[in-house]
Amino acid sequence: MRAPAEQAGPAGPGGWSVPAPWRVTGARAETRDVVTVELAPPEAFSFRPGQFNMLYATGVGEVPISISGDPASPGPVRHTIRDVGPVTRALCALRPGGQAGVRGPFGTSWPVASAEGGDLVIVAGGIGLPPLRPALCQALARRGAYRRVMLLYGARTPADLLFTEELAGWRRRSGLAAEITVDAGTPDWHGDVGVVPDLIGRAQLDPGLTTAFIVGPEIMMRFAVRALLAAGVSTSRIFLSLERNMECAVAMCGHCQLGPFLLCRDGPVLCYREVAPWLRVREL
Amino acid sequence: MDSFERLLRGHGFFHGLDPAYLSLLAGCARNVRFGSGTFLFRESEPAGEFFVLREGKVALEIAAPERGPLVVQTVPEGGVIGFSWLFEPHRWEFDARAVEPVRAIALDGVCLRGKCEQDPRLGYDLMQRFARIAVQRLQATRLQLLDVYGHAGTG
Numbered sequence: 001m002r003a004p005a006e007q008a009g010p011a012g013p014g015g016w017s018v019p020a021p022w023r024v025t026g027a028r029a030e031t032r033d034v035v036t037v038e039l040a041p042p043e044a045f046s047f048r049p050g051q052f053n054m055l056y057a058t059g060v061g062e063v064p065i066s067i068s069g070d071p072a073s074p075g076p077v078r079h080t081i082r083d084v085g086p087v088t089r090a091l092c093a094l095r096p097g098g099q100a101g102v103r104g105p106f107g108t109s110w111p112v113a114s115a116e117g118g119d120l121v122i123v124a125g126g127i128g129l130p131p132l133r134p135a136l137c138q139a140l141a142r143r144g145a146y147r148r149v150m151l152l153y154g155a156r157t158p159a160d161l162l163f164t165e166e167l168a169g170w171r172r173r174s175g176l177a178a179e180i181t182v183d184a185g186t187p188d189w190h191g192d193v194g195v196v197p198d199l200i201g202r203a204q205l206d207p208g209l210t211t212a213f214i215v216g217p218e219i220m221m222r223f224a225v226r227a228l229l230a231a232g233v234s235t236s237r238i239f240l241s242l243e244r245n246m247e248c249a250v251a252m253c254g255h256c257q258l259g260p261f262l263l264c265r266d267g268p269v270l271c272y273r274e275v276a277p278w279l280r281v282r283e284l
Numbered sequence: 285m286d287s288f289e290r291l292l293r294g295h296g297f298f299h300g301l302d303p304a305y306l307s308l309l310a311g312c313a314r315n316v317r318f319g320s321g322t323f324l325f326r327e328s329e330p331a332g333e334f335f336v337l338r339e340g341k342v343a344l345e346i347a348a349p350e351r352g353p354l355v356v357q358t359v360p361e362g363g364v365i366g367f368s369w370l371f372e373p374h375r376w377e378f379d380a381r382a383v384e385p386v387r388a389i390a391l392d393g394v395c396l397r398g399k400c401e402q403d404p405r406l407g408y409d410l411m412q413r414f415a416r417i418a419v420q421r422l423q424a425t426r427l428q429l430l431d432v433y434g435h436a437g438t439g
Binding site: 088181189191201216220 | 341343352353354355356357358360362383420423424427428430431432433434435437438439
């Protein structure tokens with residue numbers, strides 16, 4: 001059975017074209033170059049797991065950032081941001097009392113409910129974990145509705161792993177089966193060294209009952225998909241988040257076009273079966 | 285059927301292997317245990333066997349002056365360790381350290397090489413199985429070398 005990525009809802013009351021000022025209520029360094037910023041919306045705000053906001057750093061620029069908070073949690077909205085350029089650097093430097101411009105939420109969401117009754121396998125690489133965190137929160141809140149909930153997570157080094165304390169808590173209390181690996185270990189690292197696709201290969205998946213969500217660098221996702229397909233998982237039950245070149249976020253500028261898809265509107269969450277032919281086109 | 289034959293039959297690496305060959309391989313097998321922190325083998329030592337991990341995890345690593353041991357990969361329970369017994373000069377290329385207590389079946393490579401020489405069909409079958417693992421590890425190494433997490437665009 002095919003479970004489509006869930007479509008975006010209508011525009012919020014403030015509209016989607018002008019950033020609204022949101023107050024910074026918290027900022028926490030996750031790693032040397034990743035910060036989680038909590039922003040309080042000026043009015044009621046809701047989102048679905050996998051959606052993103054456009055965050056505007058005053059006078060610097062605007063970038064798409066996935067929401068990393070729990071959709072069921074009212075209050076400030078979490079965004080986990082990696083410092084990779086001028087705008088994200090300015091956003092990472094935000095501190096409580098500061099302000100950022102926000103448009104959103106945008107895009108499609110993870111079909112978390114459609115995985116109920118089976119195994120949910122969440123595959124994350126690097127900064128790909130934050131867009132999956134809301135889906136994890138939602139699935140673990142209804143843990144009994146699933147057979148296995150697995151997280152297969154890889155990062156560059158142990159120091160680059162995100163949410164480690166929270167993951168340990170989820171493992172202990174919520175029945176999350178988490179396998180974590182790094183590309184390069186350190187002398188004090190006693191976990192796995194290797195790549196995420198190898199975690200998939202040894203996860204002993206029940207392919208007929210598995211739904212997989214993947215976020216990470218596109219090369220990693222390509223190899224992760226291969227490993228899932230080799231394990232027998234259907235293309236219609238593999239979902240990816242693609243975040244190429246989003247700028248307007250309202251399907252107007254065309255910069256995020258991938259074949260027939262405008263990723264800001266039709267994505268970021270897409271079913272692999274639908275998007276696979278376009279991922280193979282090198283020029284796109 | 286002896287216990288080694290049963291153990292090997294139940295392991296994915298030997299899936300589909302001719303039962304007669306399984307019996308033959310079982311004749312070259314022995315049980316081994318390694319405490320956490322001890323070594324299955326060390327770089328440059330003679331490589332006379334390979335290991336099928338039944339329990340525990342092993343780190344493949346290389347010692348670097350002033351940097352200590354660098355872990356290249358970890359191999360979990362169910363994994364297979366050791367290609368060097370197949371190829372000249374039959375010496376280990378890396379250290380293999382038990383990260384946690386390890387139980388394994390060690391298969392005598394010298395004994396197996398002789399049997400493969402006598403029966404090329406067995407040799408080809410085993411070579412295919414080892415080649416599959418080698419390719420998988422090569423792909424993993426390529427992904428690690430690409431440093432995919434290190435390049436996150438700009439913005």
